[in-house]
Each structure stands twice: as C-alpha cells, then as structure tokens.
Amino acid sequence: MKKYDIAVVGAGPAGCMAAIQGAQQGNKVIVLERNDMIGRKLLLTGNGRCNLTNSSSLEVFIEKFGKNGSFFRDVFSEFSNQDLMNFFEKYGLKLKEEKDGRVFPVTEKSKSVVYVLLNVLNEYDVDVCFNYRLEHLQKVSDIFKLISTKKEVVAAQSVILATGGVTYKFTGSTGDGFRIAETFQHQVTSLQPGGVPLRVGEAWVHDLKGVTLENVGLSIGYGNKKKFLSSGNLLLTHFGVSGPVILDNSNMIVELIGVHGDLQLYIDFVPEISLEALGVCLVEDFQKQSKKSLKTYLTNHLPNSMIDPILNNMSIDPKKKLNQVTKKERLSLLEILKGLPLTLCGYLSIDKAMVTCGGVSQREINPRTMESKLVGNLFFAGEIIAGCGGSGGYNLQQAFSTGYVAGNSAVKLKKN
Incomplete structure (x- = not known):
C-alpha cells in the first residue's frame, strides 16, 4: 500500500492545480485519474480553444455565480484571474484577451494548457496514477484509505476530491465524487444543467x-x-x-x-x-x-x-x-x-450542458480552506462544489482557484 501526504482524486484543472500547489511545498502527492490522460474535459472547453479565465473584476466574478457567488470570494482573492494568468505565462504559455474579457492561450489550443499542467506535475514529482476509478474512501484514525474498483489501495493524510460534475460523462465525469461525499454524510444539492x-x-x-x-x-x-x-x-x-x-x-x-x-x-x-x-x-x-x-x-x-x-x-x-x-x-x-x-x-438534458449546477453543499465546506466541515483533512475543489457561473472562463477560474486553495490548505494541515 503506497502512502502519501496528499491524494488528489481527479486530474482536471482543479485536481492538477491542487496537486501542484501541494507538491511545490515538498509534500508527497499522488493524483488518481480514471482516464488514461489528464485534462480530458479541459481539452473540450471553449470549443477546443480553452477559455481558461476572464479579465473581469472580483465583483463581476462573484456576480456571475449568482446567489452562490459570495462563497467563492476568498478563493478568488487568494488565487485570482491575474494569478492564474501569471502561472501559465511563467511556464511559457502566452495568453490573449478577446471579447467580454475572455482569456485564451495564443495557440488557441486547449492541449497547450494541458501540456503546461502535465509539465509542472512532472517538474514537482507528482505521481499520477491513470485508469484509477475510486470506489471506496475510508478514514481510519487520521489516515484515509482510497480503494479503486480494481482493489488498488492508496493511503494519504489528506484527500482532495476534484472529480467534477456529471456533464460530458464520456470524459469520466459520472458523479463518483458525489457518491463518495454522501458516504461521509455530505449533502449533495439538486444537480441541474448550466451553460445549456x-x-x-x-x-x-x-x-x-x-x-x-x-x-x-x-x-x-x-x-x-x-x-x-x-x-x-x-x-x-x-x-x-x-x-x-x-x-x-x-x-x-x-x-x-x-x-x-x-x-x-x-x-x-x-x-x-x-x-x-x-x-x-x-x-x-x-x-x-x-x-x-x-x-x-x-x-x-x-x-x-x-x-x-x-x-x-x-x-x-x-x-x-x-x-x-x-x-x-x-x-x-x-x-x-x-x-x-x-x-x-x-x-436540454444535463449531459448536454457545459457545467453541472449543484453539488456538495457549500454550507458543509469551509470557504477559506475548501475543507469539509464534517470530515477533517477532506477537501473539495472544482465542479463538485455546488454553484456554477456563467460562460466566459468563470467556471474554469473557479476550478483553478478552489484547487489552489485546497492544495495549499492540505499542506498547512500537514505542517500543523
């Protein structure tokens, strides 16, 4: 059984950013991904061009998430759209701004964004386990045990669930994270289509x-x-x-x-x-x-x-x-x-939607850390969290920001 400081479930934008943030500070991190590649859904965003964020102000970001917007104020402040743009430009990906503040890579290819994330994961020695579908998550004392459908077992002090929603199911977003969250008594709000x-x-x-x-x-x-x-x-x-x-x-x-x-x-x-x-x-x-x-x-x-x-x-x-x-x-x-x-x-049905509205209740997540209020050292990041924004890069920024904060918070808990 392999043991890690942090186990991240899901290698989308939220999961990758969480893993990077944790590993940058010297932690042993593993990402468990059910596909044979990272960023499967990310490749589809923006019609394959990847509208990764928006240049709008913090207040506009909060407004775009409607009644759920205030929950994300802290994470958007800690890791802003400018921080995200600086991250990608630091690793050599030039960006451009288009109509309504939408930000794209100059290459106009989503795979350019995925390529950067993969390179940074490798740079910080993050283990990525592909074709790993989480079936059970257990907590014994202070250690989590993650068991796959193939009975592969991973142990970790902290777990970050970044499994996405239920849209684009062929990419692996089949709601596994919601099922796991419910086993720990978390409420999953009604799942509705967003961007539909x-x-x-x-x-x-x-x-x-x-x-x-x-x-x-x-x-x-x-x-x-x-x-x-x-x-x-x-x-x-x-x-x-x-x-x-x-x-x-x-x-x-x-x-x-x-x-x-x-x-x-x-x-x-x-x-x-x-x-x-x-x-x-x-x-x-x-x-x-x-x-x-x-x-x-x-x-x-x-x-x-x-x-x-x-x-x-x-x-x-x-x-x-x-x-x-x-x-x-x-x-x-x-x-x-x-x-x-x-x-x-x-x-149209939720499988035709761009994003899932609804998910793990915000009331049960600490908005400053993304940690569960019910289970210590369990974190949520990305689309699994209830509340979706309008189109234009806002939802991807939410994924990167919540991932960043979850990864950073898991590190702090380990140090404490």
Whole structure:
C-alpha cells in the first residue's frame, strides 16, 4: 500500500492545480485519474480553444455565480484571474484577451494548457496514477484509505476530491465524487444543467435551425416580471435557442423554469433604438417607401429567413405594399421588432450542458480552506462544489482557484 501526504482524486484543472500547489511545498502527492490522460474535459472547453479565465473584476466574478457567488470570494482573492494568468505565462504559455474579457492561450489550443499542467506535475514529482476509478474512501484514525474498483489501495493524510460534475460523462465525469461525499454524510444539492441550450415551443423556430441573430437584445418574462438579459448573438436550433447570451444566462433561466414553468423570451431586433423612436421611423418609412413590399422593407430589420415565418404567424401578406399596411398591423410589427415573444418550455438534458449546477453543499465546506466541515483533512475543489457561473472562463477560474486553495490548505494541515 503506497502512502502519501496528499491524494488528489481527479486530474482536471482543479485536481492538477491542487496537486501542484501541494507538491511545490515538498509534500508527497499522488493524483488518481480514471482516464488514461489528464485534462480530458479541459481539452473540450471553449470549443477546443480553452477559455481558461476572464479579465473581469472580483465583483463581476462573484456576480456571475449568482446567489452562490459570495462563497467563492476568498478563493478568488487568494488565487485570482491575474494569478492564474501569471502561472501559465511563467511556464511559457502566452495568453490573449478577446471579447467580454475572455482569456485564451495564443495557440488557441486547449492541449497547450494541458501540456503546461502535465509539465509542472512532472517538474514537482507528482505521481499520477491513470485508469484509477475510486470506489471506496475510508478514514481510519487520521489516515484515509482510497480503494479503486480494481482493489488498488492508496493511503494519504489528506484527500482532495476534484472529480467534477456529471456533464460530458464520456470524459469520466459520472458523479463518483458525489457518491463518495454522501458516504461521509455530505449533502449533495439538486444537480441541474448550466451553460445549456433552451427549448422553444414555437415549431416555426425549429425550421430556422442554424440562423444566427446578431446583436439582438434579449429579455425574459415570468409572472408579472420582465428581466433584461443582455445584447448579443442568438443561435436558432432545431429544438430552440442557443448562443453566448443564452448559455451565459441559462443557469438562472433553468432555475426560473423550475419555479414558474414556461417563460417568455423576448427578442429585440433593434436594441439600439427605443420603441417610440422606432415607431416614428416606421411611419416615416412607410410614407416615403410606400410602393415597396413589406418583405423587402423588413430586410432592414430582420434576417431574410425570418420574415415569412413571422409575417405568416401575424397573418400579414409579405407581398403587401407599405401603403396597404393598416395602422393596427404596423403597430403589431413595431411590437414584434422590439420584442418577438417565444416560449421557453425547457432545456436540454444535463449531459448536454457545459457545467453541472449543484453539488456538495457549500454550507458543509469551509470557504477559506475548501475543507469539509464534517470530515477533517477532506477537501473539495472544482465542479463538485455546488454553484456554477456563467460562460466566459468563470467556471474554469473557479476550478483553478478552489484547487489552489485546497492544495495549499492540505499542506498547512500537514505542517500543523
């Protein structure tokens, strides 16, 4: 039976950073990984480009995690986005910032990030045991025994669970960490999809799959409330909607669907102009271009592929001349251009999501150390912890930051 100071379960970003931080301070560290390589899921992030963090302020990071954000304040402060960028640049990986503060490697390849992590693990003599799937975790006195499905046994003074969530199951994220946590009486909160496309009830939208609506304003309506999301690109799919704005807000939308049922999504095709100003513009245009067909005119405001379906749903002839459009029809068009309503009736399953929302309850984890409040020397890092952020590098930063703090805290406990 091999004995270590720290055993890290999972070789994703959280696990690798935890192991590196522990080993840098002279500890004997092992990483137990069920795949035959590290960073399997990391390779898929950012469409293979790896959006590893965001340049936003600490307050924005906390805001991106919603009601769970305050829990991560300490770890984001101890190991910030700038600290993470400095880490990779120190080891030779140049980074670049893109739209909305998203940070990528200049190589635009996720494997460049994995390569750095692997090199640093090797530099600090971290043992990495591949094809090791943890089946049982036991604590006898002050020592943990980790037993694999093949009955391989590892002993360690501290254990860091960084097994991820339940998304992208083919990468090994099958929820093993949650099962282990529950054996130690930890509560695992409801697992919901984060960064997930949404289903739309209107069948005509499904026929427009592949159409991208650029720089549209988006709002959602529920009960008597209407909440503005942001402006951005919206992708229509064979089941509904996706795109950066949807993925970034899907965590919150999924929660609202759970509470209120179907929601309304309002698409503003001309967010740069007010309802009143657009109304005046339509009156003037309809007078000046009176002989132009409605379909031809609407190409100024709508993607061509959407004009016929929208007008058909409004029972307006696309060939109608502008001077034939009634006042009632013009006002209806105005409302559509500033807020086309679609019914959000659900979302794709969690295995199609980018990240797992839910996990080991934050109430049972010390936010300063990532140590369990129930079991001494047991730590959590990464997606296994309840609470997920919006898209844009925030969740990967959470993984690196919680991993850093967990590794550092396990070291301190050993020294004490």
